[in-house]
Amino acid sequence: MSHISYVNGRYLPHAAANVHIEDRGYQFADGVYEVICYWKGKPIDYKGHIQRLERSLSELQIRQPCTMQALTVIVREVVARNRLTTGHIYMQINRGVANRAHYFPKPSVKPSVVVVTKPVAGPSDAVAEKGGKVVTAPDIRWERVDIKSVSLLPNCLAKQLAQEAKAFETFLHLPDGTVTEASASNAWMVTPDKTIVTHPADGAILSGITRATVIKLAREAGYKVEERAFTLTEAFAAKELFVTGTTSFVMPIVQMNDRMIANGSPGTVALDLRARYRSYVDTVDPATAWDL
Numbered sequence: 088m089s090h091i092s093y094v095n096g097r098y099l100p101h102a103a104a105n106v107h108i109e110d111r112g113y114q115f116a117d118g119v120y121e122v123i124c125y126w127k128g129k130p131i132d133y134k135g136h137i138q139r140l141e142r143s144l145s146e147l148q149i150r151q152p153c154t155m156q157a158l159t160v161i162v163r164e165v166v167a168r169n170r171l172t173t174g175h176i177y178m179q180i181n182r183g184v185a186n187r188a189h190y191f192p193k194p195s196v197k198p199s200v201v202v203v204t205k206p207v208a209g210p211s212d213a214v215a216e217k218g219g220k221v222v223t224a225p226d227i228r229w230e231r232v233d234i235k236s237v238s239l240l241p242n243c244l245a246k247q248l249a250q251e252a253k254a255f256e257t258f259l260h261l262p263d264g265t266v267t268e269a270s271a272s273n274a275w276m277v278t279p280d281k282t283i284v285t286h287p288a289d290g291a292i293l294s295g296i297t298r299a300t301v302i303k304l305a306r307e308a309g310y311k312v313e314e315r316a317f318t319l320t321e322a323f324a325a326k327e328l329f330v331t332g333t334t335s336f337v338m339p340i341v342q343m344n345d346r347m348i349a350n351g352s353p354g355t356v357a358l359d360l361r362a363r364y365r366s367y368v369d370t371v372d373p374a375t376a377w378d379l
């Protein structure tokens with residue numbers, strides 16, 4: 088069975104799925120995207136992802152290519168054609184194709200739409216149970232990281248640092264030492280008094296969909312959760328560190344740069360939240376999972 092992707096109205100073999108060379112996504116990174124976990128036959132937090140997509144489009148004044156109901160029909164068709172059972176859905180909407188000029192095309196052009204599925208889900212339980220390492224790097228991104236834009240070069244540079252250090256992620260920090268988030272996930276710590284802390288979704292981070300669900304699950308389980316900034320110094324002294332994201336779920340972090348966090352094993356809070364998140368995704372109801 089060939090892998091089918093959707094591009095601008097057509098379902099094509101993945102290898103033949105192309106966009107135009109004057110697509111503004113290609114020339115200016117003028118586009119937005121979403122990555123949605125598809126787990127045992129249903130999307131996870133679909134509505135939250137679509138709401139964030141609508142917000143990203145609106146913040147960049149990119150027209151909606153169609154209604155979100157119509158987009159959902161397309162997404163479901165790509166999922167069905169690829170017989171996806173578990174993996175992820177990638178969707179990207181660019182401002183469209185126009186003669187190269189920095190300002191927005193006037194009159195506006197039709198936005199480009201791409202939907203791709205991949206049968207790859209997050210890190211295995213075996214990887215998570217060992218925990219991962221993070222390295223640290225200055226957060227050199229622009230000031231609109233709240234928008235899920237495809238302008239990801241600083242994130243790529245940061246992830247490459249992790250790759251070279253055989254680390255799972257890179258924690259990004261401001262000049263004052265504040266940890267904002269990681270290159271492709273949200274950053275968390277557990278303080279010595281067992282408070283769970285993550286940066287507020289105030290514009291300095293991407294408001295993660297997994298982050299919101301994990302906050303809810305943690306509070307329901309009786310944990311104290313604080314949305315506040317924390318520094319690298321606090322992170323080094325933390326009881327636990329972990330990251331969350333669509334492709335990582337909850338991933339314990341046991342080492343930052345050359346220093347072990349606590350005793351260097353995944354923490355009980357991170358493992359508990361990972362288990363809670365796993366049972367949450369397992370119990371998402373397929374009957375309502377696509378509801379907007």
Ligand code: PMP
Nearest residue numbers: 271272273293295296297332333
């Ligand atoms: N921060 C950044 C920079 C990301 O790229 C991601 C992954 N898209 C996240 C956080 C986590 O967001 P989510 O839980 O919605 O995947």
